[in-house]
Amino acid sequence: MITIMITGMGPTRGARAYGEGVSVTIGLVGAGRRAAEVHAPALSGSADVRFAGIWSRRPESARELAHRHHVASYDRFADLLDHCEAVAFAIPPDVQTDLAAAAARARRAVLLEKPLANDLAGAEEIAVAVTSAGVVSQVALDWRYAEPVRQFLAMAAPRTRPLGGSGRVVTANPHDRQRTQPWRFERGVLLGEGPDLIDLLDAALGRIVGVRAHGDPLGWVGLLLEHAGGRFSEASLCATAGTPPRAEVEVFGPGGAAFVNCAAAAGPDSFATMVTEFAAAVAAGKPRGLDVQRGLHLQEVLDNAETDLFTHA
Incomplete structure (x- = not known):
C-alpha cells in the first residue's frame, strides 16, 4: 500500500x-x-x-x-x-x-x-x-451511514408517497456524568439529540422550512416541523427517561407507512x-x-427551535 x-x-x-x-x-x-x-x-x-x-x-x-x-x-x-x-x-x-x-x-x-x-x-x-x-x-x-436507514430513505419512505411523519429519541436518565459529555447537561436534549432526528425527518419529508418548539430543554422537548411541499412532522426528544434508549422515525402517506429503528441501525x-x-x-x-452546508442547515433549525422554546418558556 x-x-x-x-x-x-x-x-x-x-x-x-x-x-x-x-x-x-x-x-x-x-x-x-x-x-x-x-x-x-x-x-x-x-x-x-x-x-x-x-x-x-x-x-x-x-x-x-x-x-x-x-x-x-x-x-x-x-x-x-x-x-x-x-x-x-x-x-x-x-x-x-x-x-x-x-x-x-x-x-x-x-x-x-x-x-x-x-x-x-x-x-x-x-x-x-x-x-x-x-x-x-x-x-x-x-444514522445516515447505516444501511437500514439508507434503505428507508431510498425505498421504503418514497413508496408511501409521504404526507407527514414523526420521530422520537428517548435516552436513559443522563445522571452518570462519567459517561455523559458535560455540554449535554448544560444545553439539554435539543442540541444533544436533535441533529440526527431533525436530519432524518428532513431527508425523508423534504427540507424543513419552519419549526415550533415546546417543553423543557433539560427534559422533554416537542417539535412541530414544517417541510417544503406542505408536509409536516412531529419530533419528540427526551433525555431523562428511565428506559432503554429508543430512536425511530416513521412516515405516512397514501402508499402506507414506513418505519426505521435508528437506535438499532447505527453501530x-x-x-x-x-x-x-x-x-x-x-x-x-x-x-x-x-x-458542512448540511450541518449549517440543521444548526439553523436547532437555533430557531431553541429561540421558540425559550421565548415561550
Missing part, C-alpha cells in the same frame, strides 16, 4: 484516484468517549486510512488512546495538522468552532461532529472557513462506512452530500 502523507502547513493535495493502493492520512482531535468508541476504532480499522495520530486538550487522555491504537499523540494541534491531510473531530460543539475553522484554513479536510457549533454564529464561522478554503467537509450524522458498521466515505471524498476532492 502506498501511503500519501502531507507534511508542512501547505495546502492539501488535489483530487486523485481512489482505490487499492491509496491511503488518506487522517488525524483525530479529541480523546473522550466519542473519540474512543466511534472515531478511533473506525479510523484504525479502515484499510482506506492511515491513522496519523491524536491531539486533545487533555494530553494524558490523548496519549492513552493513541497507545491503544498504536498511533502517535501530539502535544500541539498544529503538530497534528502537520502530519495529516484530513481531520476527524470528536469534541464538544463550543470547542469545535475555532479548531475546525483553523483546520479548514490550513487546507485540511474536516469530518465534523454534530451539532457543528454551540450556536448558529459558530456554525456559520465553520461554513465560511470550509467554503473559502475549498476543502472537503463531512458531518458525522451517525460499528455505519461508523466504518462514515470513515470510508470521508476518505473517498478527500481522495476525490469532492464532498458526498452530508457536508
Whole structure:
C-alpha cells in the first residue's frame, strides 16, 4: 500500500484516484468517549486510512488512546495538522468552532461532529472557513451511514408517497456524568439529540422550512416541523427517561407507512462506512452530500427551535 502523507502547513493535495493502493492520512482531535468508541476504532480499522495520530486538550487522555491504537499523540494541534491531510473531530460543539475553522484554513479536510457549533454564529464561522478554503467537509450524522436507514430513505419512505411523519429519541436518565459529555447537561436534549432526528425527518419529508418548539430543554422537548411541499412532522426528544434508549422515525402517506429503528441501525458498521466515505471524498476532492452546508442547515433549525422554546418558556 502506498501511503500519501502531507507534511508542512501547505495546502492539501488535489483530487486523485481512489482505490487499492491509496491511503488518506487522517488525524483525530479529541480523546473522550466519542473519540474512543466511534472515531478511533473506525479510523484504525479502515484499510482506506492511515491513522496519523491524536491531539486533545487533555494530553494524558490523548496519549492513552493513541497507545491503544498504536498511533502517535501530539502535544500541539498544529503538530497534528502537520502530519495529516484530513481531520476527524470528536469534541464538544463550543470547542469545535475555532479548531475546525483553523483546520479548514490550513487546507485540511474536516469530518465534523454534530451539532457543528454551540450556536448558529459558530456554525456559520465553520461554513465560511470550509467554503473559502475549498476543502472537503463531512458531518458525522451517525444514522445516515447505516444501511437500514439508507434503505428507508431510498425505498421504503418514497413508496408511501409521504404526507407527514414523526420521530422520537428517548435516552436513559443522563445522571452518570462519567459517561455523559458535560455540554449535554448544560444545553439539554435539543442540541444533544436533535441533529440526527431533525436530519432524518428532513431527508425523508423534504427540507424543513419552519419549526415550533415546546417543553423543557433539560427534559422533554416537542417539535412541530414544517417541510417544503406542505408536509409536516412531529419530533419528540427526551433525555431523562428511565428506559432503554429508543430512536425511530416513521412516515405516512397514501402508499402506507414506513418505519426505521435508528437506535438499532447505527453501530460499528455505519461508523466504518462514515470513515470510508470521508476518505473517498478527500481522495476525490469532492464532498458526498452530508457536508458542512448540511450541518449549517440543521444548526439553523436547532437555533430557531431553541429561540421558540425559550421565548415561550
